[in-house]
Amino acid sequence: MGKGFSFVSRQHRISLEGEHFFIDLVFYNYILKCFLLIDLKTGKLSHQDVGQMDMYVRIFEEKVRQESDNPTIGLILCADKNKAVAKYSLLNDNKNIFASKYKTYLPTEQQLQEEIAKERAAIEMENSLFGNA
DSSP: OOTTEEEEEEEEEEEETTEEEEEEEEEEETTTTEEEEEEEEEEEOOHHHHHHHHHHHHHHHHHTOOTTSOOOEEEEEEEEOOHHHHHHSHHHHOTTEEEEEOOSSOOOHHHHHHHHHHHHHHHHHHHHHHTOO
16 A cells, blocks of 8 residues: 555444445555545446545544544545546545546466565665665
C-alpha cells in the first residue's frame, strides 16, 4: 500500500437504523492523517457503487474521523470501470472518492521475481547511501 498505512479492519460494519453495511477494507494513514475506505467490486462500476462509497465516506466523516484528521478517502476497486458512470456520478465532483480498475489475474512467476529483484536493489541502494549495512 505504501508508507504510513495501518490496517484498521476488514468487513467493517456500519449500522444505520437497523440496517447493516460492510466496508471491505479500512486503513488509516498516519502520515496523511486520514482514513482510506476500500470497496472491492468483481464487476463493472455502477452508480450504486459510487453512491454506496459516498455514504461510507460521509458516515466516517461524521462518526469516526477526529477533528485533527484530514478528510476520509474512498476507493472503489472494480474489475471494469464504466467511464460514463464515473463521469456523470459523484466521482466527477468529489475529490475524495476514486474508482480504479484492477486486473483479475495474478502476475507471472517471472514478473514477481523481477519485482522482488527490483525492490531488493532499491533497498540495497538505500542502505549503501545511508550506511545501513
